[in-house]
Amino acid sequence: MRPHILSRTEVIGRQTSSLWKIYSRPRASPVWTRVLSAPCPRLTNLRVLDDILCRRFTSVQNGDGKYGGREGQAISKAASVVPPALEHKSAKDLKRTNEESLTGLQNDSRLVTFWGSFNCKSTKPNQLFKSYLQLPVPRLQYLSQEQVYGLLSRISIIKKGDENTMLQYLTIIDDMKTGRVPIPRYHWNTAISFVAKCYRHLTDHDLQSGLFLWKEMERSAGVLADATTFNILFHLATNSNMAHLPLMILKEMKRRNIPMDRFSYVNLIIYYGKQGDGRGIRHAYREFIRTGEVVDIVVLNAVMTALIDAGEPQAAEDVLMHLIQLPTKLKSEPSSEDQSARKLHKDIRNLRWILAQQGFDPRMDLRLAPLAPDLVSFAIFIDYHARETADFGKILSLLNDLSECGINPEASILQSLFKGFALHGSVRYTPWTLQRLNAVFDAFMNRGYCINQDATLWCLRAHVILAGKKRGREVWEILKMKWIEQGGNESEISEVEHRLPRMKKDL
Known part of the structure; x- marks a missing residue:
């Protein structure tokens, strides 16, 4: 990590030691408390099974089938205790009895269902996890180590993480801990x-949960954190209410000689935006350029988001308008290498000029990937105008630019529009009218958008405010039917149903 980055942050972070108080304090895991409260069966007591199953599940076998290590010795001693009902049987008879028990379990219909789901690539993560929960405990005895890792990967492959997916993932992690299955850093x-x-809104409880997992990974499992771990912790800390915690994490990275990568700098830019520090944003961006990393649209999206959060929306919008006007848009014709090089050089010169106008160093050495705004670039500004300025005309202009760039809008764009109707639709002479809301709702229903909880809630709020609760109930019935057809989460549907009657009171 470059020393001048920390010289700026150490002055601010020196006043607190909150991170280390949380990190070093012995406590029960808040994550596991939340998992235990989830509506799913837990692995609580291995003694309900026969002796051989306990031995297979709670120990690590060597290549010759024997159990090694202190855990294996302790289990072998426990396994030598023969239940009273079997004392009269010989060791050979006992082995045959145990093998017959295992054979019976292997023929269990629950195993057949699970392996059918596991081997089918089209099985959704929720369905796979439900079939996993139906396995006889201890569940991991039926999977090899590689299959356990594959199960975790299948559970985590989702478009957007939510609490339900987190609980599913941590349930398997908990089973792995109990079963002595090594958990890799990944x-x-x-x-x-x-x-x-x-x-979306991180509580102190959630922050402590993340820090506890870090503590458990390093102290209990003996797996040291890497740059990826610290980037995740930095993101966690940035979204918390502890303003100095991200800087403490940066200091810990420096203490361990872990260099900052492109994700670290992007997180730092976002952090300074949340702190309203425009100088910090530009300082972090200059340091990112000096590392020689490629400037791509992800980095510029972070810069624009941070500038808006820091109260400089015009500076952010100037960057977006320049990106829209770049000759590297999708509509440009394919060119030769020389033409591409000249265009890229021009793009670098133009972007350096526009960034210089916003306070960035004009002499910085930019290395650019082919740049064009993406969906996130437009979503940043559409959401900003829907929340803050209520400028419907500006949003229409952005939607037109979005279409000209060949980008198909997603549910996040419509969610921002619903938010604008809910926040500004009750104002007299507003352009956020019921007629326009109906047009957006028709597009939401008929153009194949993926329905999610947030977009649904904002849609219902907008209809309740502009058309009343009766219309809101009618819209909900239409939305619910479509949501169920798409395989929506039952708990999310139930939560929306519960919040609908008191929706106008919430606003």
């Missing part, structure tokens, strides 16, 4: 990432 990082990203 899966620890994924578990922390679920805690960091599955909630």
